[in-house]
Structure formats: C-alpha cells, structure tokens
Amino acid sequence: MATATLDFWFEFSSTYSYPATMRIGALAAQARVVVRLRPFLLGPIFQAQGWNTSPFNLYPAKGRHMWRDLERICAELKLPFRRPDLFPQSGLLAARVALAGLQQAAGSAVWVEDFCRAVYRAQFAEGRRIDQPETILAILSVLKIDAEQIMAAARSTDIKDKLRAQTAEAQRLEIFGSPTFITSDGEMFWGNDRLESAIAWAKRAS
Amino acid sequence: MATATLDFWFEFSSTYSYPATMRIGALAAQARVVVRLRPFLLGPIFQAQGWNTSPFNLYPAKGRHMWRDLERICAELKLPFRRPDLFPQSGLLAARVALAGLQQAAGSAVWVEDFCRAVYRAQFAEGRRIDQPETILAILSVLKIDAEQIMAAARSTDIKDKLRAQTAEAQRLEIFGSPTFITSDGEMFWGNDRLESAIAWAKRAS
Numbered sequence: 275m276a277t278a279t280l281d282f283w284f285e286f287s288s289t290y291s292y293p294a295t296m297r298i299g300a301l302a303a304q305a306r307v308v309v310r311l312r313p314f315l316l317g318p319i320f321q322a323q324g325w326n327t328s329p330f331n332l333y334p335a336k337g338r339h340m341w342r343d344l345e346r347i348c349a350e351l352k353l354p355f356r357r358p359d360l361f362p363q364s365g366l367l368a369a370r371v372a373l374a375g376l377q378q379a380a381g382s383a384v385w386v387e388d389f390c391r392a393v394y395r396a397q398f399a400e401g402r403r404i405d406q407p408e409t410i411l412a413i414l415s416v417l418k419i420d421a422e423q424i425m426a427a428a429r430s431t432d433i434k435d436k437l438r439a440q441t442a443e444a445q446r447l448e449i450f451g452s453p454t455f456i457t458s459d460g461e462m463f464w465g466n467d468r469l470e471s472a473i474a475w476a477k478r479a480s
Numbered sequence: 481m482a483t484a485t486l487d488f489w490f491e492f493s494s495t496y497s498y499p500a501t502m503r504i505g506a507l508a509a510q511a512r513v514v515v516r517l518r519p520f521l522l523g524p525i526f527q528a529q530g531w532n533t534s535p536f537n538l539y540p541a542k543g544r545h546m547w548r549d550l551e552r553i554c555a556e557l558k559l560p561f562r563r564p565d566l567f568p569q570s571g572l573l574a575a576r577v578a579l580a581g582l583q584q585a586a587g588s589a590v591w592v593e594d595f596c597r598a599v600y601r602a603q604f605a606e607g608r609r610i611d612q613p614e615t616i617l618a619i620l621s622v623l624k625i626d627a628e629q630i631m632a633a634a635r636s637t638d639i640k641d642k643l644r645a646q647t648a649e650a651q652r653l654e655i656f657g658s659p660t661f662i663t664s665d666g667e668m669f670w671g672n673d674r675l676e677s678a679i680a681w682a683k684r685a686s
Binding site: 323336463 | 529539541544545548552655656657667668669670671673674677
C-alpha cells in the first residue's frame, strides 16, 4: 500500500483555515496520512471572480454568521479565539516564509507546521498583525529559526515566483476557497468541516 | 424545563437542504427538540445582494465542488442522489403548499414534513421538476392529501402574503442561505453540516 498523502491548500488570511490548521496534524498522523502543505494566495482567485476583498466583507450577513460560527467552533475545540481588528490581513509574507521553509527542508520541515499554526494563532487568537514583518520575525524567533536567512529566502525572486506558480496551480485546480484538501486521486474537499472526510478519502485512495 | 425548539428555515431549491431535510426529523426527535418548519424564498435575498441566480451557478468552480460534495454526502448517508438537469428550480409553489399545510394543521402537520422530504427527493434524487404543478400534485396524491383543497389554499392571497412575510422575516433575521437553523435564544447555524450543533444548542437553550 502506498503512503497516503493529502494536499492541504491554505491562505493565511482565511478564517476557517485557523481551526483546520490546528487540527490537521494530529488527525492526519492518527490516520497515517502525510500532509503536504500548499500555501497559496486567494487574492488573485477572488479578483478573477470580481471580488476585491473577502466575501465575508462583501456579504456582511454571511460575515457576521462566520465570525460567530468560528467563535463557537473554537470554543468547542478549546482553541483560543479573538476576532482580529483588521480582516483580511495579507498573508503574502507568511506564505513566502512558509514556502521558503518547505523548500529548504525538502518537504519535511516540521518547523514550518509550527510556523503555520503560530501565524494563525497570532491572527485569530492574539490580536497580532500577520501582515507586519515584526510579527513574522517574532514567530521565527520563538521557533529558533535563523530569521535573517529565511527572510532573505522568502524575499528572493525564486520564492516569489514559486508562490505565484503555486497560486496559478490552485487556480488551475479550480480551488476557490481555503482550506481546501485534495487527495492523491484528485478529490477536492473544501472547508474545515470537510477535514475528516478528506483524511478518510486520502487513506482509502492510497 | 421548557420544550426545546429549533426553527428550520429552508428554500426548496437549495441543494444542501436536501440532506438536512432528510436528517432533521430523526435527529431532533432523538434529542427531544421540536422543529418548526419555516419555508421561505432565497430569491429576494439573493437579489438584494445583486445575484440573479444561485451562487453555485454564478461561481462555477464553487458549483462544481458543491455537486460533487453533495454526491459524496448523499452516498455516505445512503440517500439517493441524481443531479437535476435544471438548477435552481423555483420552490415557490412547494413553499406555498407547505405553508398552507402548516397553517391548516396549526403547526402539527406531520404530512407537511413528509411533503418536504418528498419534494427534495423529487428534485435531487428522481429527476423531477418541483416547479411544475404536476409534480406537487403527484406528491400530494401519494400522501393522500386533498390536492384540490390544499392547492386552492396555496394560491390564496392569504398564503401568498404569508410567504412574502416569512421571507421578509428571514431577511430581517439576516438569513443568507439555506438550510438555516435558529434556536430559541437566537443562535443562527447555517448549513447541513451545522445541523448537529444547532440541535445540541437548541437543547441546551431550553
């Protein structure tokens, strides 16, 4: 039996990607499914369908339900939650850092998973601004990562191109939101509430 | 302890309202929660935010995921599923019949629940057109309901006004999609995947 894998596509500004990111590691490990982190940007995808901001801002009633729903979900999971003052916050720098980390470790960068969780926690639990380099630097420092070196990589043309290519791939795959899970046989699952189904499918597909 | 109640707001053309409608009766009975059926129309709500059809048609990638997701959900629930040739189909007549039935039975119309399930099944499992009176008549006939009498009521000014008022109330409550569940203490839950949480909340709130 081949190793079961699951591609985890996520945008750092996405609200429901917070609980998904906090949950996926343990759930996948339990099911022996290997998660491949695929950070991307939703901005270009939203723009292509005529949105210049999050649909949760464009459609306020939907947005109000989302914030309350997320609060309930976090309470149930015992995840800290605090609605950020600014939403959405650009996930560009965080996505570049994550990509740079994944590239350096050739896919087995445990710290990148920690980094992702810390970025979501900063944004949705600690009232910090993930679009500000200080926040990203502080997170790297806690993780004891050489910040200067990884930030240089994150700002390199190579990584900028890589993130652009990854976002183009997301668009080609018809990804329209975050989190999105894609199994090795091409099944797409969208949303934190589909995580369990995605992992079960990934296991069966292997 | 007061009787726990849960308002179930639904639009007959809504895809995810199919599994929700098939599931809510048994789940609510098990939890001793009384469900109040609140059919309404999404059309005016969508129009108010600039949509002239379902968002699943306006955003095709999202639509493609929804159909596949719904197919998977139905398979897991062992519910028959067949993608309708036409989507969305107007739920106007079905909603009026349901309202007329609820009015006549003063809220305890068991056949209305059967009727709702049959309408969703016709649309999402049997390839029938719920916007055509023949389908509604055939469903009423199977349920042994006096079709002539209920259709007359459904087409009365009273019921037309009632459906308009119910849709206005949905809008006032900031309902933006179907299915939506609202507990007696005002918590709103949107989506088939929130049904269990809504029932649990309704129980605690009573």
